[in-house]
């Protein structure tokens with residue numbers, strides 16, 4: 179027997195022009211499914227062939243939606259200097275009835291967009307609707323999709339504070355993103371305090387490292403700033419979360435990574451300090467909070483990938499995009 183698998187490249191996915199709102203809806207449905215206990219989603223496991231580098235395996239069965247898949251995703255900080263992206267990988271969408279692979283696709287696009295979407299879903303439940311400014315620390319791929327998601331959530335967004343160790347990366351970011359938010363003022367900031375001091379929303383997107391410097395301290399930000407770490411514990415000092423409302427995307431994955439993975443130590447919230455995970459929020463078991471000290475660590479969970487890959491697969495089939503290859 180031969181089986182055909184649909185190969186969908188990064189350029190093909192990108193050409194589908196899937197709106198951020200559609201991805202946010204799928205990511206939210208995935209969160210809700212996790213919250214209702216319908217998914218099988220072990221914490222992501224990884225190998226570390228080089229210092230500060232990871233290759234993660236992220237399987238998930240989203241029961242209510244009957245979708246299954248697994249992502250193999252690498253993060254290599256030295257890659258940009260070699261002309262490769264920091265994040266690369268493959269996503270395999272499987273038929274839950276037979277286990278056969280249905281589609282194999284680029285996972286960098288999926289990772290970029292579903293991660294921005296997850297921040298958007300968090301902000302949808304926890305954001306103050308009057309928020310007008312966002313600070314982005316680390317203006318690479320993630321900063322772009324996270325900003326696109328904030329644009330969907332905060333209609334009054336008019337100021338984007340940017341900070342990056344590379345002036346060139348910051349200039350590229352502003353050049354790429356200004357046309358997508360034409361009315362917003364983009365401010366290239368010389369250092370972190372200048373970037374975060376007046377921000378209503380703060381999102382950190384720097385490389386995850388084994389010995390984090392955590393340069394953003396609570397004293398630098400507004401008391402009611404909505405703080406989102408996309409980069410594990412690399413940028414936000416533990417005091418950013420201390421005493422406030424703390425959310426993670428998934429209780430099991432956060433606590434497993436804290437206990438087994440070596441991240442989120444030295445003052446980061448422990449299991450008893452987690453006020454909610456996004457599964458609880460999106461399934462309606464707990465409610466968001468729109469004022470006061472609020473922060474989240476959104477590590478990225480495999481339900482996002484399966485839900486987003488299924489959306490890509492549907493759109494690719496409808497548009498006749500992709501290449502059938504034999505197994």
Ligand SMILES: NC(=O)c1ccc[n+]([C@@H]2O[C@H](COP(=O)([O-])OP(=O)(O)OC[C@H]3O[C@@H](n4cnc5c(N)ncnc54)[C@H](O)[C@@H]3O)[C@@H](O)[C@H]2O)c1
Nearest residue numbers: 264316318319320342343347383384385386409476477478
């Ligand atoms: N939570 C998730 O679901 C998820 C998903 C994908 C990526 N990530 C993480 O998001 C982070 C960003 O990924 P990316 O794909 O945008 O990477 P990227 O390489 O495109 O961008 C990272 C940017 O950070 C800048 N930078 C490095 N050190 C810095 C510092 N100390 N201060 C300010 N800027 C600094 C770099 O110059 C670069 O522009 C990584 O940690 C990655 O692992 C998280």
